[in-house]
Amino acid sequence: MKSVLGKVVFTIFSVCYPVLIFAGLYFKIQPRVLSLLLVIMAAFHFSAFLRGKNRKTLFLFAGLLGLVALVWVTNSETTLKIYPVLVNLVLLGVFGSTLFRPPSLVFRFALLQDKTLATSPSVSAVEKYCFKVTLVWCLFFVFNGSVSWATVFAGSEWIWSLYNGLISYILIGLLFLIEYAVRVQVRKKYPKSNYTPLSAWHRRLYPDEKILCFENQWEEKRYRTWGDFVRDTAALRAKINSLPYSGWILHAENVYRFLVAFTAVLQTGKKLYLTANRAPDFLREIREAETGILTDQEIADSFSIPECVKNSSGTVDFVSVSKDSDLFLYTSGTTGAPKAVHKKLFQFEAEGAELSFLWGEACLSRRFVGTVNHHHIYGLLFSALLPASLGVPFRSERIEIPESLKHFSREPLVLVSSPAFLKRLAESKLENHIFEIPPLLFSSGGVLPVEAAQEAKRITGTSPAEIYGSTETGGIAYRVAEKSLAWTPFRVNRMELTENGCLKVYSPYLNDPAGFTTGDLVEFNEDGSFILKGRIDSIVKIEEKRISLTEVESRIRATGLVQDVCVVALTGFREYLGAAVVLNRAGCEQLGKCSLKARNDFFKNYLSGYLERTVLPKKWRYSESLPGDTQGKIKRKEIEQLFVKESQNVIVRDVxxxxxKMEVLLTVPKSSDYYDGHFNEFHLLPAVVQIDLAIRFSHEYLQSSLRFSKISRVKFVKPVLPDTPICLEASYSREKGKITFNYLCPESRALFSSGVIFMEVLE
Amino acid sequence: MDDLNLRIKEVLIRALDLEEIIPEDIVDDAPLFGDGLGLDSIDALELGIAIKENFNVSFATVNDETRKHFASVNALAAYIRANTKE
Structure with a gap:
């Protein structure tokens, strides 16, 4: 109360300052005496400093005292009249500095006034507008300060006090009025959205009978309403509050139960850990002390969500959720080790606001169906939080099999999918245009191959909108590949290129104002969109030459003959690249019957048009598929093994x-995998290895067929010990597909083993 | 096939770890670098060392003159013959 009174007195005092000075000078009071007015104002600032410890007010205090000192020294009225100029300068400083250090001052005021603004879909438009208003005010202070300065030296006290005591205030008032009128007009242009972020949910957000989600098919009318939701969260909240845990791990397959638990945990202010992985060992690894598990699945030592809400009764209120709630998501990370990513709820809400700005209206008359896991950021946002915040019904179970989309042919859907799903959809051979109303189609989680996007359009009638982002950054940009391969950043994100060509993002979806540097290499277009050029960790140096593995891979893909390819950097006697290739149908037709050398030559010749010799892959492997995990991420380490193993397991000394006929001089070192699990105490070169090596080397040097038919005779005379030099002598009869082999001691020519193997003869 | 040429080819294949290539694939007078076998300058260094070790001949620093000797298997054979003490 005291401080409010002080402010009022101070304002009246400073507004009347020109009039008081005018009166003082009129009555011939000494400027030195009049400077007491300045001292009083300085005292106001000093007391404000003592109360708020705001360093800025201390500067004002010091400045005013300086001015008082100047008046005492000069005893001139000019110095007294400079005060309004100073005020303009200070205001210019306060407003102007925020232009360079956003958010602008006017936007800060706007945020204070309207708490929902930060998560509103039009926040970035408002921010831009406020920036302009701040700029206008700065220009006004420059103008006003200049005129005020001129009146100081105009020589007439009357003009000085008329301008500074009246006209200047009228101008300020006019500017306020004009800005208000403009704002009203501008506001009409902003889209209206009924997006309500979770932190703004309240008991009467929707009527109780409002349908929140449905099971299986919409027509089956197995709905959950807002009323159910409020009751279930209240019941679960009561249960959570009755338990001593400070954090909760949540895994719920059913999106409705997930959302109930998600909301209830956040309502209690406890930490929430979302995990899609419910393997016991993993849970044990991430579970800290005093952390409980909430689930709708069978998990040991957990609380069942359906059980907790079963007997819900009692008071049915809705507790609001803090937008600063702590959430943790798990990513597999590029190394494969699970990594917890800390997020705050407002980050998701800011992103939801932007999504609803872009697509909210298009979603309104539809129903959300997800194919992706809602424990990860994309699924959480798109198939749980967004529909609930927009009041659009969602399906409480995921769709896993593309064929089941047929059952939704008459439903207007928002289909939240992923490259993994759309690729399988492309292979599903569903007929054209299965939907009466084409769905709104999203894809995220990885890059969607252009062919899969085309197939998705053929089947669903819609080109998928792809979202590019990560758990750490949230959504960064989006594209519809059919229109452009370039990515358009979400409006609220600012993009920057780091020194080494990586994308750096500044975003309200980030907890960190210092931005986040991704591992993705990008190239910006003039319009601000960008092209993704691969991962920074895909850049390797081969004998001092920098090359992107992704680039070599896309060159190999461009032959049109491969279905999948992975290029790895290897070191042997030198640094070189190796390429593991899965041929597609066209590739098999063209190269399937060629010798390996002819295949390699084909690819090398093709690539030599684009790449320097040094970075042409030197070694090639062809297989049916590449080792990868279920999310479709290729395991590079295993691919490297394809190249390394050979040389480690067998050392070829001479051929x-x-x-x-051929003679291969070789040793199998003790470190070789070939001995694994075969007489652990006493290593012997296993018979199967001897046969396999005979087949492999015959194929390599005698171009024998690789298709095994039968072993007709085999004899093992003497065991082969580790590190013993052995000579593989073999001949190949092309017509019969017959390999005759002997393993001998290179010096004594004593026999270790011998045999005859028949291979299938190719036409 | 000339015995020396064959040996050079075997050294070449082994030293440069050339896969799927047998001595017969290498044409005696075809260029080793660039289009022919697709070898590069790093391979040339490796090959120089291997030739030195296996045939007991040495090369001065790499210059245009030495490069000529690496032009093909025939050129290498000629150089080795001229520089091997009987």
Whole structure:
């Protein structure tokens, strides 16, 4: 109360300052005496400093005292009249500095006034508008200060006090009025959305009978309403509050139960950990002390959500959720080790606001169906939080099999999907345009191959909108590949290129104002959109030459003959690249019957048009598929093994080939995998390995067929010990597909083993 | 096939870890670098060392002159013959 009174007195005092000075000078009071007015104002600032410890007011205090000192020294009325100029300068400083250090001052005021603004879909438009208003005010202070300065030296006290005591205030008032009128007009242009972020949910957000979600098919009318939701969250909240845990791990397959638990935990202010992985070992790893588990699945030592809400009764109120609630999500990370990412609820809400700005209206008359896991950021946002915040019904179970989309042919859907789903959809052979009303189609989680996007359009009638982002950053940009391959950043994100060509993002979806540097290499277009050029960790140096593995891969893909490819950097006697290739149908037709050398030559010749010799892959592997995990991420380490193993397991010392005969001098070192699990106490080169090596080397040096038919005779005379030099002598009869082999001691020519193997003869 | 040429090819294949290539694939007078076998300058260094070790001949620093000797298997054979003490 005291401080409010002080402010009022101070305002009246400073507004009347020109009039008081005018009166003082009129009555011939000494400027030195009049400077007491300045001292009083300085005292106001000093007391404000003592109360709020705001360093800025201390500057004002010091400045005013300086001015008083100046008046005492000069005893001139000019110095007294400079005060209004100073006020303008200070205001210019306060307003102007925020132009360079956003958010602008006017936007800060706006945020204070309207708490929902930060999460409103039009926040960035408002921010831009406020920036302009701040700029206008700065220009006004420059103008007003200049005129005020001129009146100081105009020589007439009357003009000085008329301008500074009246006209200047009228101008300020006019500017306020004009800005208000403009604001009213501008506001009409902003889209109206009924997006309500979770932190703004309240008991009467929707009528009780409002349908929140449905099970299986909409027509089956198995709905959950807002009333159910409020009752269930209240019941679960009561249960949570009765338990001593400070944090909760949540895993619920059913989106409705998930949302109930999600909301209830946040309402209690406890930490929430979302995990899609419910493997016991994983849960044990992430579970801290005093952390409980909430689930709708069978998990040991957990609380069942359906059980907790079963007997819900009693008071049915809705407790609001703090937008600063703590959430943790798990990503597999590029190394494969699970990594917890800390998020605050407002980050999701800001992103939901932007999504509803872009697509909210288009979603309104539809129903959300997800194919992705809602424990990860994309699924959480798109198939749980967004529909509930927009009041659009969602399906409480995921769709896993593309064929089941047929059952939704008459429903207007928002289909929240992923490259994994759309790729399978492309292979599903569903007929054209299965939907009466084409769905709104989203894809995120990885890059969607252009062919899969085309197939998705053929089947659903809609080109998928792809979202590019990560758990750490949230959504960064989006694109519809059919229109443009370039990514358009979400309006609220600011993009920057780091020194090494990576994308850096500043975003309200981030907890950190210092931004987040991604591992993605990008190239910006003039319009601010960008092209993704691969991962920074895909850049390797091969004998001092920098090359992006992704680039080599896309060159190999461009042959049109491969279905999948992975290029890895390897070190042997030198640094080089190796390429693991899965041929597609066209590739098999063209190269399937060629020798390996001819295949390699084809790819090398093709690539030599684009790449320097040093970075042409030197070694090639062809297989049916590449090792990868369920999310479709290729395991590079395993691919490297495809190249390394050979040389580690077998050391080839010499090879002599003469027509259909060969002699390979080799040793199998003790470290070789070949001995694993085969007489652990006493290593012997297993018989299967001897046969396999005979087949492999015959294929390599004698171009024998690789298709095994039968072993007709085999004899093992003497065991082969680790590190013993052995000579593999073999001949190949092309017509019969017959490999005759002997393993010998290179010096004594004593026999270790011998045999005859028949391979299938290719036409 | 000339015995020396064959040996050079075997050294070449082994030293440069060339996969799927047998001595017969290498044409005696075809260029080793660039289009022919697709070898690069790093391979040239490796090959120089391997030739030195296996045939007991040495090369001065790499210059245009030495590069000529690496032009093909025939050129290498000629150089080795000229520089091997009987």
């Amino acid at each position: 002599r080939v003469c027509e259909d």
